[in-house]
């Protein structure tokens with residue numbers, strides 16, 4: 001019986017492609033000086049599959065920091081003004097994070113539904129705690145959450161189990177009754193490392209089903225909207 005659920009943020013509560021794909025293309029076009037062919041070259045040499053449009057799960061554009069992405073792009077076309085480019089791209093992402101992102105589903109209603117079943121809820125992200133809190137505030141979801149943790153909260157980082165253990169302590173639920181929901185192998189590894197009862201993968205991120213199962217997922221669902229089917 002699952003009594004508490006710990007959710008990853010990006011790729012799980014927020015659909016990765018809906019949130020970031022358009023913006024990443026715009027950023028590549030900026031770095032390419034407005035040249036569409038060059039932008040395409042940058043995208044395809046930093047992780048975008050030209051046939052499917054999907055990003056390789058561990059490629060720079062899927063898994064790298066903004067700084068790493070900019071460094072790879074500038075290297076590909078020998079641009080030397082990396083710091084200036086980074087500043088501009090970083091502002092583009094920050095502006096989007098503040099004003100442009102929409103969750104997979106209405107999080108206020110979604111978490112409210114789970115709360116009504118008596119479940120305790122948390123968010124664990126490799127983003128900062130501040131960014132996670134801002135996102136949850138914006139989604140009007142904070143009041144449903146018992147726990148919000150980032151890479152900088154002090155419970156360690158993924159794929160280690162510290163965030164899972166801290167959540168279990170916070171809500172007073174034994175680890176076998178806790179589920180972790182995430183879109184990446186790191187989330188599944190974290191669930192296993194923290195000895196959570198269930199590791200549930202979602203397909204709204206950059207990882208295919210096989211990769212999540214291979215990383216230890218007990219179940220994989222299309223999105224969090226289907227969570228009740230695996231509780």
Ligand SMILES: [Mg+2]
Pocket residue numbers: 008009010011012182183184205
């Ligand atoms: Mg994620």
